[in-house]
Amino acid sequence: MNLDFSDDQKMLKEQVRKFLADKCPMSVTRRVLDGDEPYAKEVWKGLVDMGLTGTAIPEEFGGLGLGALELCVIAEELGRAAAPVPFSSSIYLAAEAIKLFGTQKQKETWLPKLASGEMIGTVAISEGTHAAHPRNIETAFSGGKVNGVKQPVADGGEAGVVVVAVNTGGSGEQAVSLAIVDTKAGGVSSEAVRTLDPSRENVTMTFKDAPAEILGDKQGEGWSQLSRILDGAAVLFAFEQVGGTEAALEMAREYALERYAFGRQIGSYQAIKHKLADIYVKKELAKSNAYFGAMMLNDEGAELPEAAAASRIAGSDAYVFAAQENVQTHGGIGYTWESDCQFHYRRAKLLALTIGAPIQWKEKLVSRLEAKNAA
Amino acid sequence: MDFNDTPEEAAYRKQVRAWLDKNATRKADAKGMELPRDLDALIAESKAWQKKKADAGYACITWPKEWGGGGGTTIDNVIYSQEEANYLVPGGIFAIGLGMCIPTVMTWGPEEAKERFVRPAVRGEEIWCQLFSEPAGGSDVAGLRTRAEKDGDEWVINGQKVWTSGAHFCDYGILLTRTDPNVPKHKGLTMFWIDMKDPAVEVRPIKQMSGGSEFNEVFFTNLRVKDSQRLGKPGDGWKVALTTLMNERLAVGGSQGNADTDDLIELARDTTIAGEPAIRHGGVRERIADWYVQAQGLKFTRFRTLTALSKGETPGPESSISKIVAAKKMQDLGSFGMDLQDMGGVIRDRKLSPADGAYTEQWIGAAGYRIAGGTDEILRNIVAERVLGLPGEIRVDKDLPFNQAPKGK
Incomplete structure (x- = not known):
């Protein structure tokens, strides 16, 4: 039984985490949100310099030739930082689509550029x-x-x-x-x-x-190709959602410990304790589903469609809930422009919609389960 | 990532399977066979099976061999449980004794008590129960009121316990009492082992909301126990009780005969909403998806825990979510299965109701499951305090002598 990442993968995760903690604090997300930049170019360049864009692209097309599991740990950290970069569009979606279904010539034309980050x-x-x-x-x-x-x-x-x-x-x-x-x-x-x-x-x-x-x-063949491309992306986005959920929970936890009301830390009230416990529960359900999704994606397993849908449903549920209740835990200050709560609130909903809303994925999941049950 | 055994695990699993094949019947081959419904017959069969396991080293697998255990690892134990679940064998009546009581005796008991009790318990010759909860001490166990008073070399015990699983067929029990009401509640407790067959112990079954009777009230009227039956020092009872509670076994079992999403899909095919198959209804489909995702989440959370055990690491706190999710899901899914039967959902008859009446039974049973062994609320407190590091509850009785602390009726 091994439903965990390897030590090397965990080390990669730690490197990405450190880089983003250093170069992509919430002030960077705020800058992009407030200004006209399409994305944080210096953060993108740093990710490219670390070779992360080429992670899962084969060596013959200029990548590192690693697998889906490495992409998963990167995704979790991008999600934790709510990083304002085009990594998901360029890598989980465009590069994966071309890698999976492109002709040799299409791969030769586009993958090296996407791997090197010179093109998005x-x-x-x-x-x-x-x-x-x-x-x-x-x-x-x-x-x-x-x-x-x-x-x-x-x-x-x-x-x-x-x-x-x-x-x-x-x-x-x-x-x-x-x-x-x-x-x-x-x-x-x-x-x-x-x-x-x-x-x-x-x-x-x-x-x-x-x-x-x-x-x-x-x-x-586009619809079935798209379905496979989105299954893979669903797993990767689920890791972003798990990372985002952890970050929102940590924000809520810290505030609940430092904020006093009626002479007590607000984190000592069960209304808050149970709320945060509920976020934790949803986070662990999301993480466990995402781990199985990662395994199916990496192995191109027969259960990838169900595992991807479950990852997406649980990930969306956890992050949206965590982001909403993080604002609620902060009270009025959480609703201000100056608070960082808004970044998770916005990003959580964006991620829940960006490759199809949970209700669509639930339909896809139940159709699969029905077919399996009938068999 | 993979779900494979290591070579050592695979070898152990093979050995376990071979032994089980020789000594038990696979559920798949057990058509028409069932375990005895009569309690005495079930106990006899359970004892015989436990003895067989002990002889083969499969009882208390992680305990040292000198105490009658198997001398194996935690993952060996998990593998054995996974395999045994495929066979029609009795289980359960030793769980509290071997999972909680005997480890407490082993940690805190005098040498004579260990010599006297550990082996017979492992071999299934004696059954144990745990006497902690009281009418005035449920979630707040330390609020218990059963008194033990010193009288020479003996203690005299008076009071009442409640929710004691199996008290009606147990031989011995561990009993948490109040020996000093003049100090704050956690400091005045003392633990004893007692003989459940003593005439001063009266067991009365509780009839549950479900109609079944798995629990009891237990009354003590001038029960006299020797000071040598004490486990730990006088006043250390809370510390001793924590050992018991920490030894609650890692829940690795499968489902307990409850209906799940596969059953619900079948039911939704056979039932209708506005004349159309219920399975075509969006509200039904969304619920099926949600419960499937929860079930998968719990399954793979368990796999993550097993991964840590397999690597010889300490599992993370993720397994603490399990009962919070499982109990509510069991209740909601049962309730929804009844809704799909519409007016017929009120019928509670295994012969008439779908899935052997599982929906109704699990809906009724879940009301108890959400409370037993830690309520939903207590479990959320535990996650908030132990996992997230949030402050503990304000305890207004913490520093007051027990006999001056505010109490209800």
């Missing part, structure tokens, strides 16, 4: 305020061109390469393909969109006859 990538799925589905994806690909509008697209304004969910005609899931768009090739424009968490950039991305090619070499 992202994926573009959503087309507004409704869940994407094979029936409603309107952005179209034909004759080597993409036309349509994607919104919101995380880190889209900075991305050099975008993997776009497109309609290629046909019925049902076969209507969807994934296209690779080089944003420097013309026909792509981005406009910042106001979101609940301005520490992470999101844009409206418009494609007008943008030159593109299909990811891999076959059309009509």
Whole structure:
């Protein structure tokens, strides 16, 4: 029985943690949230210099050739710091998509750039305020061109390469393909969109006859490819959520110990103690689900879809709850702009929505469980 | 990451399986067979099985061989429990004695007591119970009122215990008493072992809300015990009791026959909401997802604990969440299973109700499970104080002599 990370992986985690504690305190997240920078460039450069962007990219494409477990420990630390960097878009999503389904030539073209951090990538799925589905994806690909509008697209304004969910005609899931768009090739424009968490950039991305090619070499497989890409990302985001939950719990705990009301530390009242105990319980459930998710992702196990969904559901539940109750524990000061509580509050909800809301993942999970139960 | 045994663990598991195959019946092959329902027959069968285990070194696996144990590791014990769970064998009646009482005797008892009691308990010849809770001392066990007064070389005990599992068939018990009411409550307690068959001990079963009777009230009327039956010094009873409570076994068992999400999916296929299969209803689907995620979370939390044990490390505090989550889930899932049966959900009949009536039984049983062995509230206090380091409760009776502290009826 070994449901734990190796000593090497734990050491990597410690290095990332130290780096972020030093270079990416909450004041950096605040700076990005308050200002016009799309992301914290000096933090991104530091992560790149440590080789972290290339972690899970094979050596032949300029990466370190490590696996999913290394990405998981990095994710947990990025989540703890609520780091304002495009790591998830570029690595969990774009690089993984190309690594999993790209042709040899596509991998050779894009992966070295993503590994070295000289280019940022992202994926573009959503087309507004409704869940994407094979029936409603309107952005179209034909004759080597993409036309349509994607919104919101995380880190889209900075991305050099975008993997776009497109309609290629046909019925049902076969209507969807994934296209690779080089944003420097013309026909792509981005406009910042106001979101609940301005520490992470999101844009409206418009494609007008943008030159593109299909990811891999076959059309009509985009929906199942996307499903696999999002399963992997769900596990990695779950580790961010676990890290964020721990950070929010720690903030709440520290405040509960230093704040006095009615002559006592507020952390001595059961209303607060039990609230924080409930955060701890949700955090451990999220962590345990994420560990199994990590194992399935690393082994490409048969239970990856269920494990990914469970990781995502538990991770979203834990972080949103922790972030909300962290503000509540702080009382009025927690609701001010000057308080750091807002960063977890915003980020928790952003992460819970960014690759599909929990209710969508619950549906996906139960469909799988139903099929298994019937078998 | 993997769920595999180490080579040593695999070898031990193989040996355990071979022994179990020779001495017991696999549940999978036990169609129509069941354990005796009659209590005397069940006790006889339990004792016979325990003796067999002791002879083979599978009773009290982690205890030293000189005390009748197996001389094995914690992970050996976990492996044995996992394997034994696949066989139709009696279990349970020795859990409190071997898990809590005898370790207390071993830590605090005089040499004669250890010589006299440890081996027979390991071999299942004698059964023990734990007499701590009282009507006036539940979550606040140290508020207990059963008095023990010194009389020469003896102590005279009067009072009442409650929620004593198995008192009606136990041979011996460990009893926490108040020997000095003039000092604050934690300082005036003393522990003894007692003979449950003494005529001054009266056991009355408690009929539970579920209709079953697993617990008892136990009354002491001028029960005389020798000073040599004392475990630890007079006034050290709280310290002794903490040893008992710390020895609560690592919960590694599987589910206890409760319905889970797989059963719920089946039930939701067979029932309807507005004429459509309930399984198509979003509200049903969301609950199934939530409970599945909780169940998986608990399972892999247990695996994380086992990982630490397997590596010879001390497990982290994560296992403390287990009962908080499991008890409430058991109640809610039972309740929802009854809802799916609609008006028929009121029926409590194993022959008529789905899943052998599991939903109703677990809903009723969960009301007790949320309280037994630490209430939801006490467990949250424990997480808050021991894991998160938040302040302990304000105790207004902490420094007052027990006989001057505020009390209810």
